[in-house]
Amino acid sequence: MKYLHTMVRVSDLEASLDFYARKLGLKELGRTESEKGRFTLVFLAPPGNESAQVELTYNWDPEVYTGGRNFGHLAYEVDDVYAFCQGLMDKGVVINRPPRDGRMAFIRSPDNISIELLQKGAALPRQEPWASMPNTGVW
Amino acid sequence: MKYLHTMVRVSDLEASLDFYARKLGLKELGRTESEKGRFTLVFLAPPGNESAQVELTYNWDPEVYTGGRNFGHLAYEVDDVYAFCQGLMDKGVVINRPPRDGRMAFIRSPDNISIELLQKGAALPRQEPWASMPNTGVW
Numbered sequence: 001m002k003y004l005h006t007m008v009r010v011s012d013l014e015a016s017l018d019f020y021a022r023k024l025g026l027k028e029l030g031r032t033e034s035e036k037g038r039f040t041l042v043f044l045a046p047p048g049n050e051s052a053q054v055e056l057t058y059n060w061d062p063e064v065y066t067g068g069r070n071f072g073h074l075a076y077e078v079d080d081v082y083a084f085c086q087g088l089m090d091k092g093v094v095i096n097r098p099p100r101d102g103r104m105a106f107i108r109s110p111d112n113i114s115i116e117l118l119q120k121g122a123a124l125p126r127q128e129p130w131a132s133m134p135n136t137g138v139w
Numbered sequence: 140m141k142y143l144h145t146m147v148r149v150s151d152l153e154a155s156l157d158f159y160a161r162k163l164g165l166k167e168l169g170r171t172e173s174e175k176g177r178f179t180l181v182f183l184a185p186p187g188n189e190s191a192q193v194e195l196t197y198n199w200d201p202e203v204y205t206g207g208r209n210f211g212h213l214a215y216e217v218d219d220v221y222a223f224c225q226g227l228m229d230k231g232v233v234i235n236r237p238p239r240d241g242r243m244a245f246i247r248s249p250d251n252i253s254i255e256l257l258q259k260g261a262a263l264p265r266q267e268p269w270a271s272m273p274n275t276g277v278w
Contacts (some may be wrong), residue, residue, distance in 0.1 A: 001164055003184065003191030006145045006213060008252050010272045015249045024246075024254070041260055043212030045142065052191055071210035071252065074145060074193065076163075091162045092239060095167075107163075108186060113147050113210065115163070117175065120229045 001079075003045065005053035007072030013040060013058040020044050026054065030135065071104070073114035073139075081105055081119040082130060098133035102126055106139035114139045140218075143257065144182065144192035146211030152179060152197040159183050165193065212245070212253035212278075220244055220258040221269060239271035241265055245278035252277045 010016035026044035033040045038060040046052045052113045058073060078084040081099045088107060089095060097106035102124035105117040151156035155187045165183035172179045177199040184192045196211060217223040220238045227246060228234060236245035241263035244256040 001185035002188050008248070008250065010248075012249060019249050020231070023227055025230050046140035049141050088162055093158070093162050109147070109149075109152060110158050111147065111149050127202050 002077045002120075003052070004075040004077050004116075005055045006074055007055040007057055007116075009057045009059070009063070009072055011058075011063065013042070013056070016056055016058070018113065020056065029053065030059050035095065073116045075116040075118060075121045076117050077121055080123060080124070081117055082127070084117060085130075094136050095133070096136050097139040098135070099124075100126070100131050100133060102130070108137075108139055141216045141259075142191070143216050143255075144194045145195040145213055146196055146255075148196045148198070148202070148211055150197075150202065152181070155195055155197070156181065161191065168192065168260075186259065193212040212255045214255040214257060216257050216259050218255055218259055221263060221265070221266070223256060233275050234272070235275050235278040237269050237274070238263075239265070239270050239272060241269070247276075247278060248250070 021028055025046070026049045028043055029050060030045045031040065031042045032133060040058045040060070042056040042058070043053050053078070063108070081102065085095050085099055085105050093107055095105055096108055096125070097104070099119070101104040103119045107115050107117070109115060153273045160167055160183060166180045168184055168189060170179065170181045179197045179205070181195045182192050183195070184190070200229070212221070217259070220241065224234050224238055224244050232246055234244055235247055238244040238258070242258045246254050246256070248254060
């Protein structure tokens, strides 16, 4: 299990990069643009401390961020996302977004902090019961 | 500059430790109780990945966490908190909580994500203009 990033949503990507990179001094490590999903992701970290990342999520269609929706989630990489989620379910944790794709799951803390679990390396082959497990609530 | 932790507020410490430690598998690294401040802090991280911490803040006097107040802040350690804050001010950033104590400052991202800046090692000697600089807003 390995910490990956803390994700925050931003309403103005340029203003946010100005703040996180130019002013605060974090270094941009990578950027992903999704035409289909209409979002841009930018990963930043302190220079020399690249393993501790902040992920900025910029949705191209304007959203209003009140009520803390701008805080996104904590993300952890796990060795086997199916086994990890099964272990959580055995302990009574609801898997809000099951790893249907063998890659990504979301759960929530008791205070509704969203936590992303990501399969290490390539996605696992799709398999039941995960592949057809429905979402529960939001995350 | 070094990433320290992501802080989240929790309304039930036992339920939160059950979730973050027993269920999610993070390891408790340390705990601070403040009788005076009436709070408990617990630091957790993935086993073997101790540098990437989550800090649980439990306030003994009940608070209701809606609207994202349960997300606290991102924290970074800096070599010289005065120089770092001066650099931010020069770039137009408001220091919401100036480092009056030579140790701790808070700023906000454009989307109001709270960011804590902590002096590396011992606190710096108190000095002006910091020592008498008032707070601005909340953080």
